[in-house]
Amino acid sequence: MEEFVAHILKFVLLNNEEIMFLKDMVSEQEFAKKEILLAQNEKADRIFFVSKGCLRLILLSEKGTEITTQFAIENWWLGDMLAFYNETEAVFSVQALEKSKVVTVTKKNLDELVSKIPQLERYFRMCFQKTAGADQRRIRYLFTMSAEERFNNMNTMFPHFIQRVPQYMIASYLGLSAEFLSKIRAGKV
């Protein structure tokens, strides 16, 4: 829980009472590698903050193959954000890629937190604003770069991360097949 609070305090100031209340409104758990934190079709009533470890957002295509659409490592939030906002069923699943320490907050508790602590409203406003910006850049990469350029770009932007998760998940995150990424890396393209 300390990582979580420390992260929040990097963005907004909270007094002790507020910190206590914040801790009361969230829960922290360990999840094993491969464990599903939220399953597709389940009500997406919560989102996740990674204190330690790594999560991914999974989409099941019609053919039954899994597509990784997002990753989250330390200090990132992850969830099916639209389903969470609307309190509807998730179309994405959330899975742990490593043994992970995760802070979970429910919709109900998040609403209460932001109502009672204006600095948290501010924190989440900034958080989602940055996300919206990052998403625009991602579309930009997808629309203007070739598969090879996208991989090289990711390699320079997140060199350590690439070592941390299986290559076929990186491939689907970049919008290409595992086989093609393998060929790119081997210089066979």
Added chain:
Amino acid sequence: MEEFVAHILKFVLLNNEEIMFLKDMVSEQEFAKKEILLAQNEKADRIFFVSKGCLRLILLSEKGTEITTQFAIENWWLGDMLAFYNETEAVFSVQALEKSKVVTVTKKNLDELVSKIPQLERYFRMCFQKTAGADQRRIRYLFTMSAEERFNNMNTMFPHFIQRVPQYMIASYLGLSAEFLSKIRAGKV
């Protein structure tokens, strides 16, 4: 300006004094069709709310072709959100597709608004949270649907909108060439 205020009031309550202050901190202008509201490489110190009309976000590819990555019609915000957040240079341009009435808010004034009026912090938190959710769905469509499915999906979700903007812009928004979309519509694929 009345459309703008009415829109905000659909989400949060403001008293007269707050409404006055809000109006003071933004500006409303008309833009002609094709007019550029924010140019690539310009400091992205402002974002735009569409009171009437239609805007688009443009990316210039290396080949010099324009790619439309987002549209905004009445009651939507548009801008280079990451550059706005970081007060850096825009990598996208913003252009009016029709004669449009647009509310502009600068970074400085937005910061002041959300600090002084907590309900606006809340409004923008919800706004960006929905955007983050919508962006996840967009990636989902791009990664799981064929070009034809993406077009049909857009056609059922925004039937009126498709009539409103040139087809080649819809094509680039969907991540495909204008020629291919033309063939899809003609059933020649």
Added chain:
DNA sequence: CAAAAAACTTGAAGTACTTCAAGAAATGGA
């Protein structure tokens, strides 16, 4: 430590798209 499972590689064949070029149709401005 061995066996099983997961992840990666390779080549061959296929395909969903792009690019180019040119003409036709629609729209907009004086």
Added chain:
DNA sequence: TCCATTTCTTGAAGTACTTCAAGTTTTTTG
């Protein structure tokens, strides 16, 4: 209302990828 501009269409040729299938390497687990 007419001319210029913008937008849309069409076909032919090309390509950046995908899919499949099989083998190899690496990692995980009892």
